[in-house]
Amino acid sequence: xxxxxxxxxxxxxxxxxxxxxxxxLVALFVTVLVSLNVGYAQIPFENILxxxxxxxxxxxxxxxxxxxxxxxxxxxxxxxxxRITAGVVVGAALAASGVVYQxxxxxxxxxxxxxxxxxxxxxxxxFSILFGAGxxxxxxxxxQVAAFLGALFAMFLVYNISRVGSRVPVTTLLLCxxxxxxxxxxxxxxxxxxxxxxxxxxxxxxxGGFSNVLWADIWAVLxxxxxxxxxxxxxxxxxxxxxxxxxxxxxxxxxVEKVKQILLIFASMVTAAAVSLSGLVGFxxxxxxxxxxxxxxxxxxxxxxxxxxxxxxxxxxxxxxxRVIATPFASTLELPVGIVTMLAGAPFFIILFRKxxxxxxx
Amino acid sequence: xxxxLNVDGVECRYGSVKVLEDVSLSVKEGxxxxxxxxxxxxxxTLLKSISRTLKPLRGTILxxxxxxxxxxxxxxxxxxxxxxxxxxxGFSFAALDVVLMGRNPHMTRFQMExxxxxxxxxxxxxxxxxxxxxxxxxxxxxxxERQRVIxxxxxxxxxKLLLLDEPLTHLDIINQLEIMDLVKALCTKEKLIVLAxxxxxxxxxxxxxxxxxxxxxxxxxxxxxxxxxxxxxxKGVFGxxxxxxxxxxxxxVFVIPLSxxxxxxxxxxxVHLICGAGTGTALMKVLLDEGYSVTAGVLNVLDTDFETAxxxxxxxxxxxxxxPITEKAHNSNLEMIRKASMVVLTSxxxxxxxxxxxxxxxxxxxxxxxxxxxxxxxxxRRDFTQGKASKLLLKLKKMGAISVKNQTELLDMLHVxxxxxxxxxxxxxxxxxxxxPREETEQKNKEEIV
Numbered sequence: 001x002x003x004x005x006x007x008x009x010x011x012x013x014x015x016x017x018x019x020x021x022x023x024x025l026v027a028l029f030v031t032v033l034v035s036l037n038v039g040y041a042q043i044p045f046e047n048i049l050x051x052x053x054x055x056x057x058x059x060x061x062x063x064x065x066x067x068x069x070x071x072x073x074x075x076x077x078x079x080x081x082x083r084i085t086a087g088v089v090v091g092a093a094l095a096a097s098g099v100v101y102q103x104x105x106x107x108x109x110x111x112x113x114x115x116x117x118x119x120x121x122x123x124x125x126x127f128s129i130l131f132g133a134g135x136x137x138x139x140x141x142x143x144q145v146a147a148f149l150g151a152l153f154a155m156f157l158v159y160n161i162s163r164v165g166s167r168v169p170v171t172t173l174l175l176c177x178x179x180x181x182x183x184x185x186x187x188x189x190x191x192x193x194x195x196x197x198x199x200x201x202x203x204x205x206x207x208g209g210f211s212n213v214l215w216a217d218i219w220a221v222l223x224x225x226x227x228x229x230x231x232x233x234x235x236x237x238x239x240x241x242x243x244x245x246x247x248x249x250x251x252x253x254x255x256v257e258k259v260k261q262i263l264l265i266f267a268s269m270v271t272a273a274a275v276s277l278s279g280l281v282g283f284x285x286x287x288x289x290x291x292x293x294x295x296x297x298x299x300x301x302x303x304x305x306x307x308x309x310x311x312x313x314x315x316x317x318x319x320x321x322x323r324v325i326a327t328p329f330a331s332t333l334e335l336p337v338g339i340v341t342m343l344a345g346a347p348f349f350i351i352l353f354r355k356x357x358x359x360x361x362x
Numbered sequence: 363x364x365x366x367l368n369v370d371g372v373e374c375r376y377g378s379v380k381v382l383e384d385v386s387l388s389v390k391e392g393x394x395x396x397x398x399x400x401x402x403x404x405x406x407t408l409l410k411s412i413s414r415t416l417k418p419l420r421g422t423i424l425x426x427x428x429x430x431x432x433x434x435x436x437x438x439x440x441x442x443x444x445x446x447x448x449x450x451x452g453f454s455f456a457a458l459d460v461v462l463m464g465r466n467p468h469m470t471r472f473q474m475e476x477x478x479x480x481x482x483x484x485x486x487x488x489x490x491x492x493x494x495x496x497x498x499x500x501x502x503x504x505x506x507e508r509q510r511v512i513x514x515x516x517x518x519x520x521x522k523l524l525l526l527d528e529p530l531t532h533l534d535i536i537n538q539l540e541i542m543d544l545v546k547a548l549c550t551k552e553k554l555i556v557l558a559x560x561x562x563x564x565x566x567x568x569x570x571x572x573x574x575x576x577x578x579x580x581x582x583x584x585x586x587x588x589x590x591x592x593x594x595x596x597k598g599v600f601g602x603x604x605x606x607x608x609x610x611x612x613x614x615v616f617v618i619p620l621s622x623x624x625x626x627x628x629x630x631x632x633v634h635l636i637c638g639a640g641t642g643t644a645l646m647k648v649l650l651d652e653g654y655s656v657t658a659g660v661l662n663v664l665d666t667d668f669e670t671a672x673x674x675x676x677x678x679x680x681x682x683x684x685x686p687i688t689e690k691a692h693n694s695n696l697e698m699i700r701k702a703s704m705v706v707l708t709s710x711x712x713x714x715x716x717x718x719x720x721x722x723x724x725x726x727x728x729x730x731x732x733x734x735x736x737x738x739x740x741x742x743r744r745d746f747t748q749g750k751a752s753k754l755l756l757k758l759k760k761m762g763a764i765s766v767k768n769q770t771e772l773l774d775m776l777h778v779x780x781x782x783x784x785x786x787x788x789x790x791x792x793x794x795x796x797x798x799p800r801e802e803t804e805q806k807n808k809e810e811i812v
Binding site: 007009010011103106241242250253254255256293298301 | 413414415434435436438439440442443444446449450451452453454455456458459460463464466467469471472474475477480484496497515519
């Protein structure tokens with residue numbers, strides 16, 4: 001390739017990135033629409049479009065919804081759409097925080113749960129399931145609030161144990177995260193042992209899923225996720241530089257300790273909000289960033305938004321698969337999406353990894 | 363405005379261990395300063411404190427009168443670039459991506475690289491000979507290529523001050539020279555300040571204008587490279603004997619370190635060498651290493667063997683340059699031989715100037731001191747005394763001097779391992795090529811004329 005082509009390829013980079021994001025957004029939209037069609041009740045596609053169209057301001061007048069049954073509208077708007085929206089929000093949040101953690105830690109094993117966020121959330125959720133099921137706090141479900149607070153508590157615990165003066169070495173963070181994870185999971189195991197009839201609910205929460213998600217649950221976490229994700233994206237270029245190592249990032253003008261702290265706090269907040277909504281959905285935060293990086297490269301300025309959208313698509317698809325599998329058994333069986341993410345995602349990742357492993361290094 | 367770096371009274375600690383103490387230096391634009399010293403002397407720590415990685419406990423570091431620790435990271439990065447020993451880059455960025463990261467301090471948070479940034483990166487990559495693999499992933503490059511990319515990144519920062527921490531560790535000779543030529547040229551043309559940690563003293567000597575030498579965190583010597591790189595300083599800091607000379611061709615100082623010497627002779631046996639013209643040089647070193655105490659004489663000042671003896675601190679009886687051996691020197695030589703338990707006579711050429719050395723050997727033989735005669739070159743070929751020397755040597759052998767074919771045979775007799783004998787050169791060829799007895803040369807000339 002001639003040198004001029006290299007240069008012009010770099011000039012075209014921005015527009016190529018915009019195109020990637022646009023295509024992914026279209027793919028997400030299509031995925032959501034198709035996913036709305038999946039489920040026990042067979043609802044015609046044109047009815048789905050009509051129901052959705054009715055909800056869009058300024059457009060609703062032009063939509064003819066005379067053929068839509070009220071139950072169909074209720075299923076779509078009150079059951080499927082909140083569930084799918086939760087999938088979008090949680091998938092995006094976990095993938096975004098996964099990108100941040102992998103970037104900050106420079107470690108391929110890092111995922112959204114690396115700072116003990118999952119274990120903290122699990123302790124909070126298990127406690128509230130055992131001792132306070134059904135209680136609402138400020139209009140939010142206690143499980144959700146407890147999981148969110150538990151996750152943030154674990155994160156601050158790990159963070160403060162690891163801190164040396166004003167510095168937070170990443171290796172110490174990783175090790176403290178592992179230690180705190182083990183400790184908190186021991187508490188969860190203890191709660192499971194004494195749970196009795198509530199064990200089923202705890203196990204379900206730990207695997208992660210979207211059954212019975214309400215709009216209110218989503219609105220409760222959405223601000224945290226949007227603020228945290230957008231704020232993290234501001235530091236995309238710093239994440240690139242951190243890949244060189246902290247010293248070199250510092251030499252290139254990154255205020256490493258400050259950026260690291262900001263990113264870890266925002267990413268933990270995003271993860272905590274996501275798991276409080278869905279429980280511990282695994283795999284997304286670890287593998288979606290890897291998969292996206294394999295395809296579009298390591299530049300966080302595109303990797304971050306692309307992973308976020310891919311995470312959303314991935315989780316919506318997995319949830320749709322979970323519902324398809326459950327359909328023959330009517331509503332008696334609920335398949336948690338966390339099982340599907342791992343069953344479907346891991347082989348896919350391994351195939352992709354084997355295909356491209358020569359050029360992939362982390 | 364002249365760009366200046368002032369380091370004043372810097373002290374750094376790792377925990378309670380003091381690694382830098384009261385280090386001060388002042389450097390101005392266009393200076394190429396080498397930082398020298400053994401492992402653990404604080405070289406890298408000094409660079410770290412200047413590059414804001416390790417804040418000193420005491421002292422100040424001023425770049426253009428501004429304390430670098432009061433500036434923002436970005437402000438420092440616009441003026442100061444660092445090339446580390448080794449780079450382990452987390453993700454497989456393209457080489458050009460890595461170089462473009464050097465533009466980071468010049469960009470605002472939401473800016474993309476402009477065409478100007480790209481042009482600067484391209485220029486840096488062409489200078490470092492890396493543009494041809496601009497699109498290759500950095501992790502797939504060889505160590506040398508990667509290091510050149512990192513140097514390109516530093517140049518893309520357009521710094522005023524360039525810190526190099528043993529930047530050549532992973533480079534082969536041609537890359538080392540190319541990179542250092544480049545840095546040197548930039549230093550001169552662009553008025554950069556270059557501070558570079560070197561392990562290779564000769565590379566430092568070749569490129570640095572000045573240097574500081576650190577020992578245990580303190581400055582041991584500072585000044586022009588020739589003032590710093592002396593055998594006394596090298597001995598003082600590294601504890602290694604080294605020959606320091608000016609190179610005949612490059613006219614830069616060059617250093618030849620020698621293996622660390624054993625402090626005391628381990629064998630009680632003293633060997634006296636009768637040598638000259640470089641025939642004793644290798645033996646002196648080998649015998650010393652074997653633990654013998656070695657003496658030599660009589661040697662003319664400026665003779666190669668004399669210089670070696672000086673360097674190895676071997677006691678030697680001397681005579682003025684190009685002068686025949688005087689009675690006084692001869693007597694001192696006999697004095698020394700009397701103390702020796704063994705005498706070795708090398709294949710030195712004999713003329714009227716050093717004939718007395720042969721008489722000294724005769725004295726040794728008659729005193730029953732074991733005397734070895736190395737006959738690498740037949741005595742007739744190195745006899746410039748009309749046969750007197752040949753005759754005396756023959757007499758010596760009859761009296762009991764032990765004749766050996768060459769130095770190797772002698773050392774084998776002394777049970778010196780083959781490994782240690784490697785310093786032995788084939789002196790015979792050299793000597794023979796220069797020394798043809800007159801008759802033979804004349805004969806040859808006649809033949810050629812015919």
